[in-house]
Amino acid sequence: MALGTLERSAPSFFRQGPSALSRWAVYGALALFLMVADARFHLTDPLRKAVGAVLYPVQWLMLQPVELLGQGAGYFEALQRAQQEAQQAREHMVQLAQRANQAADLLQENTQLRQLLALRERLSPPSQAAQVLYDATDPYTRRVVVDKGQVAGVELGSPVLDELGVLGQVTRVLPFVSEVTLLVDRDQAIPVLNPRTGARSVAYGDPVAGHGGSMELRFMPSNADVQEGDLLTTSGVDGVYPPGLPVARVRRVERRADSAFTRIYCDPVAQVHGARHVLLLQPLAGQLPERPEPAPAPAPTRKGARK
Numbered sequence: 001m002a003l004g005t006l007e008r009s010a011p012s013f014f015r016q017g018p019s020a021l022s023r024w025a026v027y028g029a030l031a032l033f034l035m036v037a038d039a040r041f042h043l044t045d046p047l048r049k050a051v052g053a054v055l056y057p058v059q060w061l062m063l064q065p066v067e068l069l070g071q072g073a074g075y076f077e078a079l080q081r082a083q084q085e086a087q088q089a090r091e092h093m094v095q096l097a098q099r100a101n102q103a104a105d106l107l108q109e110n111t112q113l114r115q116l117l118a119l120r121e122r123l124s125p126p127s128q129a130a131q132v133l134y135d136a137t138d139p140y141t142r143r144v145v146v147d148k149g150q151v152a153g154v155e156l157g158s159p160v161l162d163e164l165g166v167l168g169q170v171t172r173v174l175p176f177v178s179e180v181t182l183l184v185d186r187d188q189a190i191p192v193l194n195p196r197t198g199a200r201s202v203a204y205g206d207p208v209a210g211h212g213g214s215m216e217l218r219f220m221p222s223n224a225d226v227q228e229g230d231l232l233t234t235s236g237v238d239g240v241y242p243p244g245l246p247v248a249r250v251r252r253v254e255r256r257a258d259s260a261f262t263r264i265y266c267d268p269v270a271q272v273h274g275a276r277h278v279l280l281l282q283p284l285a286g287q288l289p290e291r292p293e294p295a296p297a298p299a300p301t302r303k304g305a306r307k
Helices: 020-041 045-117
Strands: 127-135 143-146 159-161 166-173 178-182 189-194 199-206 214-221 231-234 246-255 261-268 277-281
Touching: 143 166, 189 246, 214 246
Parallel strands: none
Antiparallel strands: 127 143, 127 277, 143 178, 159 166, 159 277, 166 178, 189 199, 189 231, 199 214, 214 261, 231 246, 246 261
């Protein structure tokens, strides 16, 4: 065999480079150096910005199908929701139209009956809108301050309503603001009527019970016909609140065998903790006829006087 044909290179067994541990140490040190250099000196920021600028059109093109699918799905969902809301609005309008027709018929019948019986027409007191400014400074009361006062014609004792029902009563009038005591205040009481039974009672505020305050019907007999869910309205016999305004709804009825009275807890209908815009009514006392003076007491007879 010729000498030129022999393999002169060393076998692979003898051609071993750096060990795996040495390569791991070098690469680890290089990676650590690059991370520290990037964190400290921001060496790769220009490269990162250039790569981001180059890849942005690709990313935008890849995201377009996803956005188109999302917009299409959102369009059909919005269309279906709009159709459902339109259908509900039409049904609600039909119900309101029916109620309006019934209310017109009832109003006409009521007017005829009152004329027939020569009864006084229901009073509609003047009103004005106001805005709740802030809560009262006393933390032990449930009062708010509104932006209408004596200059705007607010009177002491004026009923205060929101869009749901009776909220409270004006208990202090200043020149430009007024203080309103809410129904859940412990010093507040309001005559109410149960339209289902026609029974009259008085609801007192209870700021401790319930979530932030409720009301209670006190001194009700144990056999009183009161059920959970009954709506209580103003009775109108106090000369302050017009009759028929929603006040509260019965939440719980506790009947005790060892007591002659029933404890009845109610939740106010109005937003006693979230009302922002209210309506101030003029008290009915100024629109009702004056009460007759009481008859004079008979003179006491002297003992031993002749008859």
